[in-house]
Amino acid sequence: MRTIKVVMAFCLLGFSANAQNKDSAMFKRIADDIFTNSKAYDNLRFLCKQVGPRLSGSPQAEKSVKETFRMMKELGADTVYLQECMVPHWVRGAKESALLVDDKGTTFSLNICALGNSVGTGKKGLKAEVIEVRSFAELDALGEKGVKGKIVFYNFPMNPTNVETFRSYGEAGQFRGRGPSMAAKYGAVGAMVRSLASNIDDYPHTGTTTYNDSFPKIPAIAVSTRHAEYVSAELKKKKGLQMYFRTECEMLPDVKSHNVIGEIRGTEFPNEVITVGGHLDSWDLAEGAHDDGAGCVQSMEIIRVYKKLGIKPKRTIRVVMFMNEENGLRGGRKYAEVATAEKNKKFIFALESDAGGFTPRAFGFTAEEPVLNKLRNWVPLFKPYGVYEFSAGGGGADIGPLRPLGTTLAGLRPDSQRYFDHHHAANDTFEMVSKRELELGAINMVLLLYVVDQYGL
Structure with a gap:
């Protein structure tokens, strides 16, 4: 039939x-x-x-x-x-580097890479307190008072319950695309995005960020999912953690x-x-x-x-x-x-x-x-x-x-x-x-x- x-x-x-x-x-x-x-x-x-x-x-x-x-x-x-x-x-320039620094001066090296089209920090790098957010709503709630002068860490994992992984990619991708500019809106000096990767691994995943010309252009990086988990855990245990990172990328x-x-x-x-x-x-x-x-x-x-x-x-x-x-x-x-x-x-x-x-x-x-x-x-x-x-x-x-x-x-x-x-x-x-x-x-x-x-x- x-x-x-x-x-x-x-x-x-x-x-x-x-x-x-x-x-x-x-x-x-x-x-x-x-x-x-x-x-x-x-x-x-x-x-x-x-x-x-x-x-x-x-x-x-x-x-x-x-x-x-x-x-x-x-x-x-x-x-x-x-x-x-x-x-x-x-151009990406020299290989990027990043350190998580606690109040005792202890450092932990992070696997990072610059986001595509990002501005760089220059050879001296950038050091500031790092704060974690999991949504734009959390960022808005912190406002300028909680964000100014800091590095915003967007820790939004790809949703593992979506069998269609491109759906999860789309949900998480907004933080890579708009995140740096949204952080700059409130005075952030840098942005770090959890890599858009399905699994926990050591590879930082790049991809384009799109700056909003209404706000300053701040250096933006991705961190491997394993180190995103590490940074998140450390922020829960310790107050005032700082981060240093250096990127020498530029747009020609x-x-x-x-x-x-x-x-x-x-x-x-x-x-x-x-x-x-x-x-x-x-x-x-x-x-x-x-x-x-x-x-x-x-x-x-x-x-x-x-x-x-x-x-x-x-x-x-x-x-x-x-x-x-x-x-x-x-x-x-x-x-x-x-x-x-x-x-x-x-x-x-x-x-x-x-x-x-x-x-x-x-x-x-x-x-x-x-x-x-x-x-x-x-x-x-x-x-x-x-x-x-x-x-x-x-x-x-x-x-x-x-x-x-x-x-x-x-x-x-x-x-x-x-x-x-x-x-x-x-x-x-x-x-x-x-x-x-x-x-x-x-x-x-x-x-x-x-x-x-x-x-x-």
Whole structure:
């Protein structure tokens, strides 16, 4: 009965049972070829080990532009070109250091790192009393009297009861994003944020802070979750604990960089554009393997497999390596700006992979309800490859600016349980990515693009 219902659903959408069988056979060809011949893992190894950390504005970021340009040419893209964009150039400077100091002068060294886009303390560092808050309401209650001249420590753990870890990340992320400015509002001289990590570990996790220009810009750091627990425990036992930290980061003038775009031209509807990509930049603490080297190499795989199997898309497929997702989103905005000016083209669909190279579980979509309902009728074809759900709500930061053009947005949703063990931390390295899981993600991305291209939305 269930099989009959699935076939009837496909028929209502204009599909026949024969078409479904044909698509299933094509899915198998694509999956088999990626499992056997994929270049994704080798390309990720090169990006991580031969290029390394790729923070916007850095020499490594520019090297990644040149190397992914080369990769897409070698994979067989019809056209590969660069799209210029100006990006922020923040540099971390010398390695950060921090000490917790009690009234007897006893010190304890803390694992910290500067938050992205933060101002630095300078070589002399900063020393002041540290106070703990767990919410903005607590900060407001302390007011200027309780905060002025002090270092505010935001100790807000990621909620372990959310199975969807990105929800916990969103809840905790407000303190990294707005926390330093909110502390500066009341006269704080520095801010420290508990790392946005799922587990208790020794790695400080960086990420962008966004200053409010109405308040002073104060130095901002992240502390490892293990040391966040230690500081919190010490503050409960001792009064007037002080903290010293030194950061030498600074924001330099914007520099020129590029998105890298590889195209396979459509044979029937070349002016209808399907976009797929990941962000090429990464934080400077590690190799950016899961965030987002995985998404980049998965996206490029469509070029290789289409050319290898002789698949000729009806619509133009653009594979985009976006620059500057991490601390500015300049690449995503530039791509949308240029797309808006391309009046003869319709940007019908965009897919982003920016949630790690783990086992794929689902796709999320930002789309009108009829479109989402049509997409959901394809789910049975994906189940043999590990994707069981097409859910409402999804996309990615870089493709988000395309939404005003009426573009349907999609995001690959891998299993998220381990992602925040590595996100923005020094252990986001090539060795943390499974070849099998990476390829499964690439397979499902190519399959989704295939059906959207073949049947439209």
